[in-house]
Amino acid sequence: MTSEYSAHHLQVLEGLEAVRKRPGMYIGSTDSRGLMHCLWEIIDNSVDEALGGFGSRIDIVLHADGSVEVRDRARGIPVDIEPRTGLSGVEVVFTKLHAGGKFGGGSYAASGGLHGVGASVVNALSERLDVEVDRGGKTWAMSFHRGEPGNFAGDAPDSTFSPFENRSELRVAGRAAKGVTGTRIRYWADRQIFTKDAAFNVEELEQRARQTAFLVPGLEIVIRDERSDEASETSYRFDGGISEFADFLAPDAGITDTWRLTGSSTFTETVPVLQASGAMVATEVERECVVDVAVRWGTGYETTTRSFVNIIATPKGGTHQQGFEAALMKVLRAQVDQNARRLKLGNDKLEKDDILAGLTAVLTVRVPEPQFEGQTKEVLGTPAVRQIVANVVTKELNARFASPKRDDKSQTSLLMEKVVAEMKARISARAHKETQRRKNALESSSLPAKLVDCRSNDVDDSELFIVEGDSALGTAKLARNSEYQALLPIRGKILNVQKASISDMLGNAECASIIQVIGSGSGRSFDLSTARYGKVILMSDADVDGAHIRTLLLTLFFRYMRPLIEAGRVFAAVPPLHRVIIQHPGTKPNETVYTYSEQELQSLLARLTKSGKRWQEPVQRYKGLGEMDAEQLATTTMDRAGRTLRRVRVSDAENAATVFELLMGNDVAPRKEFIVDSSSNFSRERIDA
Template structure:
């Protein structure tokens, strides 16, 4: 049967006008309609204000989170143009907020290096808002315009101080005069823009949630990248007590309300090529946000956080650095030019191709720490590029090349065998522990998509490479004054990482449990389990040789392996990679686990399903567990993240029952539990030996007792080590196990009253 012919003509074509296309396909413009898209809209508005700061016309931005869910972004930039745009006959405000691919960033006169380049940011946010209000201060006057789902018109609010998307709205008719109207006056020198918008629930799904933490992170990040720019976040949803009020934001900028001191530089080292520091910024009162900047004033004092930094990327690297620094912060900066063919708007409004000369500004800060994590943040005109791109490639290529050359030139001092083909510095060796911020500023950068994840402008790469080659080369070779000693420390760390990588690879090759010969390569003190039980195999790290004898008799050798350690192992949070590898206890643990260490750790190659720390139930035992956990966290972190690391829970006391229940025992695990259990036995009139045994160590138990209480999966109790917040865990390990004594002492003193010994392993 022949298929029925369907008619298909021009009448079947749908034409979406204006911003309707954005509402129909929002994912094309903001990626998603969940929380990510919701935050993307806010970034678009904030970035427009930041672009004014980059152009040199804005010094203050205020972001206000209102109790009704709306958000206001206010700046003291030049203000959106309010005069008529010749081609459309509309005001500049309406053009910017209703026309896609419209704005001053397509030309070369107003903006040279900006974040928003596609000309869709403000108009897209407008289209996806149930309501958007804009106020502009220019020419001594305040102008106002309102929109509903992208369409201009006028709202009639019952209470103008509490505007609402549900208020009556009169839509402007097509070909009618614009609804931009004068609503007040300001000082002759006062300029700025305020945009308040309500995200449309018809667009964003029910899972879309606003993240205050993401906003603070983005604002702090921007304050680093635009030195001297003050950005304030006012959250009316969380009132706080205090003498300051929101009026302080309006009347003066002389003293910032809350200064972000978290990234202020520590004592500078001689190899840090910058004297900038974060500090309070004083500005004359006329630069402050005018009174109309805050649309509504909450009752009481809202949460206010202000960020302002003057040190730029150097301060940013200092803020991002975790762990003990190997060197100070090294600074690379400069600029280069390149030619690019681009479409230019001619006098008649037509586009034509033209070769133009561009300037690329480069600003990079970097340092190495004793961690093995790599932290590289990259930006183009303050827009983050999580996927990197040409600027990051140029930077890493130059750094890796210069390190290789310097290592080869100093092979004897660094103990590197150049004759061994396998001994070669790789990029991973260089980036281990590296903290870097890479920024470039260029006109009309080419991004991959509207979300701007990757920089694609190819001409940027050779400029970044050339500048990094020259300046970093002088630093790493020590030829630049003040860099000889820190460069030596950096090279030693990188060479140590290379040796660790090579050793990890060799360890993997010799620690596969495939045959008896392979098992023989394990440490002699390892009492391994039988092969073939990898899915349930357990490795007990046992404190002391005395407990080892009892544990051997108590274990199930089919799947339980034992590795004894002698007392307290090396604190690897303070030690270098080479020191860790040289330590027999640490090296044995890494070799026995069999999955490598550091950046090369591969959890799929682990020889055991569970790694169990079995130490005495005393303070020394707790300290040994912390030292072991530090080793696992620093060099075998995926084991903790996947929940494969445990702490055994041996008992503290044994109560021997008497009378009819003679031969039965009750084990308790704390003094409080003992007191409670004794009271219960007396209350129930159950006889027991008053001479209660207190275990001082695992070696005091016989095999049956150790098996029943600590090792037998049917009767034992284990505590799984979890790490829900990696960043918080890193801070805690650095605080408690690192080399800085004063912060640790302060932490202990401040928290002494709240300490609960029973929570050591909780």
């Protein structure tokens, strides 16, 4: 550092130097995320062509040498000379920042590319980039090394490179079939720029490709991964558009069909327009904004929203999402107020979370030259779009509520009942959270009378056993450690919350008791920090009915108290199936061994027979927890020193919910198909009957 500071200390970065010096400004980061951003800059150029009606297939190939190739059959990058620079269109696109066909020249009505830096940034950050263009019956080709055009002596990125000295040359590499146009780009990311562990994520690539195929109906995107010995290929094409996308995203059964809300409007904005003289003149231009929204409400409480501008995802929202949510609030509040008496609304008001609960929405707008915040385009900033989206959604939703069709009337009625039930659940949960805390011995408790609580106030050390039946409860009372183990009995099988509404669930005594005892609320209002117990242990009989009850309970936890499962605080007790008393000769006391499956029992008996030992007949088989005495239940299932617990993980709960929806849900056809196709695959040994 020196105190001297004059003009010769200033640096002027020319052309692509700025990109290589500060790559994060253009692609966000230089790790795997930035590497994927570069790939999507290239793919989005092909997608913009498909959006304009040019080309219906894009191929993406991850080569074994670390390069990636993108091919399309669109119009092809222009190969003629751009008059201002004297360079070919290909060289302008790949070497000049802020150069392209998306600045309002009429080539694209709406596109994802805006700033003209995508391809040139990728070129600047590539060790080698090769481009081939089929156009005018010829195949034109050009190569670049870290953004500089020239020729390579071989096919590898580290081949000898010779830059052009006098003028660049777009060479003719072959002939193209008549009428065939398209572009092929293959590049090797520069390891001087990207971190060593930066790599292409196939799962992320497939997810984004699937998303794009939903947004551009009829476009096929093929991904081929050649980086392993066994190459894999995945193809995506969807003709149903965003309605199909919303159905794909929905995590629950629907209470409404997928509604399509479409419309358009124009607005004016003042933008600088490049004149023929080269001057920029502020000009008022008229824009058209096309709105297309797919919405559905389901039985759950999770919100899944995806928003897009010209097929570019805007994960942080923007003016289009603000307009959408404002319209939902306005319409549903008005409709619920009109039906306040029937819905028993009272004086409470709907909030945004009540309306968004169970919503799956895909929101797309198409706008020429939208205003984004930064090159990463995560937030839409065009102000006029907010009101246009709000007007379209308001008009279409009001028309749906006013529709005389029987299906529309039924679904809108169910929707109003759902949002009001969500509001009441939110208010109830808030009131419950404010009043429900662990009580000490001197305070009265408003907890269910059938709860047998523990004495400890240490949440981390305490355990709640949800016990099947009153008979098991009696034994468990004697077997538990009353210092830290609490018991809550449930009668039989609780409500199937997979197909029940929230109000039905809250109205069910068993479900309400479980939620009240745990003390953290349910659904969106669930607060893990206020849970009254460190572990929740499901203790049911080791038979089919016990497994069914455990599945019902898991479905309740998965749908309405999922953070407990995600935190690893839900367990299943593992009670034994058999008790074997091994008889010893003389005065040596008999030995008791417990087994947990028929296979384990037979293996034990075989070992005893082989060693000449005898056992007491008949071997006791427990039909339920109530058949054990307190000592046996404590030793095998409740005492921390000898018990076995199975931690329930989210994947287990998801599988249980999937199977439960199949076997017990509202949709009959998949269940019938499953029974017909799979009944022969069941093993009788797996059925406890």
